[in-house]
Amino acid sequence: MTKTPQTVPATNTAPAPQQTGPASPYLPTEALVTRAAKLTEKERLFALALLNGQNPNHTQYPVAVESTRPSGIAPNAGSTLNYLPGQFYMVGLPGYGEAPFSVASPLGASEGLELCIRAVGNLTNAIHRVPKGGRLWIRGPFGTGFDAASMKGRDVVFIAGGIGIVPMRSLIKTIVGNPGYGRLSLIYGTKSPDDLLFSGEMTEWSKAGLRAFVTIDKPAKGWSGNVGVVTTLMAKLDIDPVRTTAVIIGPPVMYKFVIMNLRKAGMRDEDILVSLERRMKCGLGKCGHCQINGVYACQCGPVFKLSDLHGLPEAL
Amino acid sequence: MVLSCENELPEILRQVDIVNFREAMTERHEDYEIAFVEGSISRKEEAHKLRKIRKKARVVVALGACSSTGGLNCLKNRFPMRYLQEEVYGRGAHKKKAFDTDTVRPIDAFIHVDYYIHGCPIPKKEFLSVLTALLMGSVPKITNHPVCVDCKLAGNICVFEKGKTCLGPVTRAGCDAICVTYGGVCWGCRGLVDDPNIGAHTETLKRYGLTADSVMDSFNLYDRCAIKRKR
Amino acid sequence: MKFITKTGLKALVTGLIRDYKVYGTVKKDGFPAYGEITDAKQLVLLQTPTHLSAKGFVFPERETLLRFNMEDGSHKPVVEAADQVIIGLHACDIHAMLLMDRVFAYGAPDANYLARRAKTLVIGTDCMPDEHCFCQSIGTMHATEGFDLFLHQTKNGFAIDVGTKRGAAILRKYTKAVTAAASEIRNMEAFEKKRAGSFKTRLDAPAAALPAIYARSDASPVWDRIGSICYGCGSCNNVCPTCYCFDVRDEPAANLKQGERVRVWDACTLEEFALVAGGHNFRKPRGARLRHRFNRKFRYLTDVFNAPFCVGCGRCIRTCLVNINIAEVTNELIAEDAKRGIIDETVRTKKAER
Numbered sequence: 001m002t003k004t005p006q007t008v009p010a011t012n013t014a015p016a017p018q019q020t021g022p023a024s025p026y027l028p029t030e031a032l033v034t035r036a037a038k039l040t041e042k043e044r045l046f047a048l049a050l051l052n053g054q055n056p057n058h059t060q061y062p063v064a065v066e067s068t069r070p071s072g073i074a075p076n077a078g079s080t081l082n083y084l085p086g087q088f089y090m091v092g093l094p095g096y097g098e099a100p101f102s103v104a105s106p107l108g109a110s111e112g113l114e115l116c117i118r119a120v121g122n123l124t125n126a127i128h129r130v131p132k133g134g135r136l137w138i139r140g141p142f143g144t145g146f147d148a149a150s151m152k153g154r155d156v157v158f159i160a161g162g163i164g165i166v167p168m169r170s171l172i173k174t175i176v177g178n179p180g181y182g183r184l185s186l187i188y189g190t191k192s193p194d195d196l197l198f199s200g201e202m203t204e205w206s207k208a209g210l211r212a213f214v215t216i217d218k219p220a221k222g223w224s225g226n227v228g229v230v231t232t233l234m235a236k237l238d239i240d241p242v243r244t245t246a247v248i249i250g251p252p253v254m255y256k257f258v259i260m261n262l263r264k265a266g267m268r269d270e271d272i273l274v275s276l277e278r279r280m281k282c283g284l285g286k287c288g289h290c291q292i293n294g295v296y297a298c299q300c301g302p303v304f305k306l307s308d309l310h311g312l313p314e315a316l
Numbered sequence: 317m318v319l320s321c322e323n324e325l326p327e328i329l330r331q332v333d334i335v336n337f338r339e340a341m342t343e344r345h346e347d348y349e350i351a352f353v354e355g356s357i358s359r360k361e362e363a364h365k366l367r368k369i370r371k372k373a374r375v376v377v378a379l380g381a382c383s384s385t386g387g388l389n390c391l392k393n394r395f396p397m398r399y400l401q402e403e404v405y406g407r408g409a410h411k412k413k414a415f416d417t418d419t420v421r422p423i424d425a426f427i428h429v430d431y432y433i434h435g436c437p438i439p440k441k442e443f444l445s446v447l448t449a450l451l452m453g454s455v456p457k458i459t460n461h462p463v464c465v466d467c468k469l470a471g472n473i474c475v476f477e478k479g480k481t482c483l484g485p486v487t488r489a490g491c492d493a494i495c496v497t498y499g500g501v502c503w504g505c506r507g508l509v510d511d512p513n514i515g516a517h518t519e520t521l522k523r524y525g526l527t528a529d530s531v532m533d534s535f536n537l538y539d540r541c542a543i544k545r546k547r
Numbered sequence: 548m549k550f551i552t553k554t555g556l557k558a559l560v561t562g563l564i565r566d567y568k569v570y571g572t573v574k575k576d577g578f579p580a581y582g583e584i585t586d587a588k589q590l591v592l593l594q595t596p597t598h599l600s601a602k603g604f605v606f607p608e609r610e611t612l613l614r615f616n617m618e619d620g621s622h623k624p625v626v627e628a629a630d631q632v633i634i635g636l637h638a639c640d641i642h643a644m645l646l647m648d649r650v651f652a653y654g655a656p657d658a659n660y661l662a663r664r665a666k667t668l669v670i671g672t673d674c675m676p677d678e679h680c681f682c683q684s685i686g687t688m689h690a691t692e693g694f695d696l697f698l699h700q701t702k703n704g705f706a707i708d709v710g711t712k713r714g715a716a717i718l719r720k721y722t723k724a725v726t727a728a729a730s731e732i733r734n735m736e737a738f739e740k741k742r743a744g745s746f747k748t749r750l751d752a753p754a755a756a757l758p759a760i761y762a763r764s765d766a767s768p769v770w771d772r773i774g775s776i777c778y779g780c781g782s783c784n785n786v787c788p789t790c791y792c793f794d795v796r797d798e799p800a801a802n803l804k805q806g807e808r809v810r811v812w813d814a815c816t817l818e819e820f821a822l823v824a825g826g827h828n829f830r831k832p833r834g835a836r837l838r839h840r841f842n843r844k845f846r847y848l849t850d851v852f853n854a855p856f857c858v859g860c861g862r863c864i865r866t867c868l869v870n871i872n873i874a875e876v877t878n879e880l881i882a883e884d885a886k887r888g889i890i891d892e893t894v895r896t897k898k899a900e901r
Contacts, residue, residue, distance in 0.1 A: 321801075324801040324802075327800075327801045327802040328801055330802075331803065444801050445798075447801070448799055448800075448801055448803065451803060452799065452803065457796075460818065460819055461779070461780070461781060461814075461817045461818065461819070462778060462779070462780040462781070464778070464780035464781060464782045464785075465780065465781045465782075465785065465814065465817070468599065468781070468782055468785035468786065469608040469609070469785065469811075469812060471580070471599060471603075473575060473576055473578045473580065473598055474598070474782075474866065474868075476868055477578060477598075478576065484780075485778040485780050485868060486778065509818075510818070511779070511818055512778075513776070513777065513778045513779070513833075515775075515776075516775075516776045516777070516778060516869050517778070519776075519869075520868050520869060
């Protein structure tokens with residue numbers, strides 16, 4: 001079914017005619033999908049580039065079936081979106097809504113903004129149906145990020161559980177291979193080998209000096225590696241508490257035990273960073289859904305120092 | 317209610333084929349993906365038909381209070397079967413096969429149900445939003461908060477202030493509190509929310525003058541099957 | 548101060564109706580509410596608060612943020628506002644609107660709220676507390692800003708505080724206002740004196756002491772107790788003039804072409820408010836949700852805005868079917884705190900005064 005390309009009102013430009021105040025912060029930006037790769041049964045990695053704002057030929061937004069039309073638009077070569085590892089974008093599709101997704105790519109990635117999306121609901125399943133050349137709507141970046149530069153001269157321990165490896169990848173790729181950092185270690189745990197993400201990249205990171213330990217929850221056929229939750233591997237870390245920064249990202253249940261172990265090893269709460277997932281709906285510190293006690297996770301988080309969480313019992 | 321979606325039916329028919337709709341068309345065939353099933357089950361033959369529908373359809377949606385939660389028909393369950401049969405069909409009816417009847421149950425007592433559209437009747441807009449979601453490849457979102465929310469958003473004065481009683485605080489919203497908006501009270505036709513505070517509401521109803529029996533009557537109108545199952 | 552007679556008010560309202568959409572306090576089924584005023588006769592100046600607050604006029608229950616087309620991906624932001632007047636906000640509600648003004652201008656300015664607010668004229672009116680009002684304890688009993696005009700009912704008419712140039716302009720345009728006579732002002736002052744002595748609900752600590760008291764009250768048995776009777780019905784949030792949490796969702800049309808992204812009032816006391824994608828609910832127990840709401844009013848937001856977010860209007864108390872009373876709960880927490888030996892100096896002084 002061919003459609004004559006319609007002239008689309010330019011997005012993100014001048015405000016609507018009778019507006020007396022600021023522009024709507026809910027207006028999304030169109031991003032072009034320059035790459036869409038299957039990682040696992042449930043996860044896909046998307047690379048996005050921003051459009052120039054010119055009227056392009058439109059690829060039809062997928063409704064229930066995958067669109068196969070070619071894009072006809074050259075991506076913005078070398079576009080950099082101004083984000084930090086740890087931050088998130090509100091990503092959406094018309095009709096399906098928006099949800100927060102952590103950036104998966106490092107600072108200044110040549111591939112553009114990468115997002116790893118797990119298909120768990122209506123929006124994420126619809127996003128999975130968007131092919132290379134299709135469009136996603138994004139707003140952002142929002143929230144606090146990791147300050148990789150402040151970790152220079154220190155050992156960094158990355159502890160990732162499940163899909164926590166996605167924002168962790170952004171930070172790891174920002175740090176690994178760059179000079180000025182101490183010992184780098186990663187503990188990564190998932191439910192099963194089928195849920196493992198980025199194993200190929202992990203090999204490269206190991207070659208660049210990252211000590212990586214991977215574990216799965218329960219024994220699985222064909223898996224000869226570690227079995228057990230991430231805390232079972234923490235003894236291998238040999239933490240020097242004075243010069244270590246620890247970063248923890250994972251499912252809610254993981255934090256308590258990992259933190260207990262890190263504190264036992266002598267670490268201070270100021271040196272432990274966590275990223276806390278909440279259901280952001282506006283990203284602007286207004287809708288209230290991401291509140292952790294008195295703070296909005298989309299404004300004061302999702303990256304927090306553990307020492308900042310002392311007054312926030314709902315955090316962990 | 318489905319046929320009342322006059323404005324949207326042309327659009328819907330552009331996207332789907334309705335192949336079997338007793339109340340609306342004579343033609344029928346048995347090859348379908350989505351089945352909307354209305355009505356509760358009270359006879360073995362109905363259960364049999366229901367299981368056949370489940371085998372054919374990829375998606376089964378319970379349409380309305382009776383199929384979702386048992387609905388008003390569950391009032392029957394308060395009485396012994398023989399008494400009912402004789403009361404309705406005459407003496408000795410319980411011995412005749414023609415008057416055979418079972419405990420009333422919602423359809424999910426027999427088959428797995430994918431989605432529910434609650435209400436007696438269903439809200440038009442909920443039927444449309446569920447169908448639209450299915451056509452978009454999405455899981456329909458069903459409201460899970462009390463009718464009080466819908467009432468406040470409609471700007472209604474609470475009927476308790478007017479000395480009436482209402483099941484709104486434990487009933488599933490999604491109906492825009494239409495009954496209260498038009499001068500009535502909530503009878504609980506959309507069934508209970510997932511986690512209703514029945515204890516608190518029993519006390520509230522008593523505080524507003526209902527006897528313990530009347531409280532049970534209120535809950536039994538639409539929610540009898542649900543409450544029995546929660547126990 | 549200015550002054551107009553009752554006839555003068557009628558003229559003002561009649562004039563406003565010609566040029567604006569006018570909303571004001573009315574009796575709805577005999578109950579105090581806000582309604583559209585199409586004839587000056589419909590306006591009923593109320594002594595006590597309305598059932599629902601006036602926040603819906605600047606922060607509607609349901610508001611379109613975007614209109615989009617799913618086929619071609621086009622989308623337009625929607626920021627709609629029309630000139631309107633609201634008559635009948637009491638001091639507590641004016642304070643509440645001032646707080647909402649700050650909230651929606653803070654950080655990323657909210658285009659929708661600010662557009663509506665800019666086109667809204669506020670005419671406040673005086674009041675007498677009912678058994679649940681406690682604005683006196685919060686410090687929101689009088690409003691010195693946040694209104695265009697404020698009417699004080701006197702023997703012969705209304706003494707008027709003119710709050711803005713806009714207020715002065717409508718006074719000039721639609722009615723005849725004179726300088727208020729000394730007798731009218733005395734009348735007003737007598738009324739206010741009577742008002743100050745009429746409060747039945749009081750907080751046992753000054754509002755400034757509450758953030759610290761709440762900060763020490765997370766483990767109070769109060770929360771489980773009120774949580775066990777709470778329905779999680781959201782009524783308290785919905786009637787509250789300073790509750791502003793909302794849900795954002797897409798509503799596609801049946802033709803799968805047009806659609807809207809809308810925001811709708813949401814409530815932290817509802818079960819699914821803190822539910823996340825993986826199925827985890829960060830605030831499942833009802834007691835925890837109530838604790839969150841009360842902390843929002845007396846503690847969490849004070850750090851950012853340096854003001855309590857409860858204005859003492861008592862609406863949540865009136866609307867709660869199980870009689871959960873925010874003032875009583877606060878006083879319980881104050882008492883518990885005192886028993887722990889951490890008694891605020893001002894609390895001690897206040898108790899001595901009685």
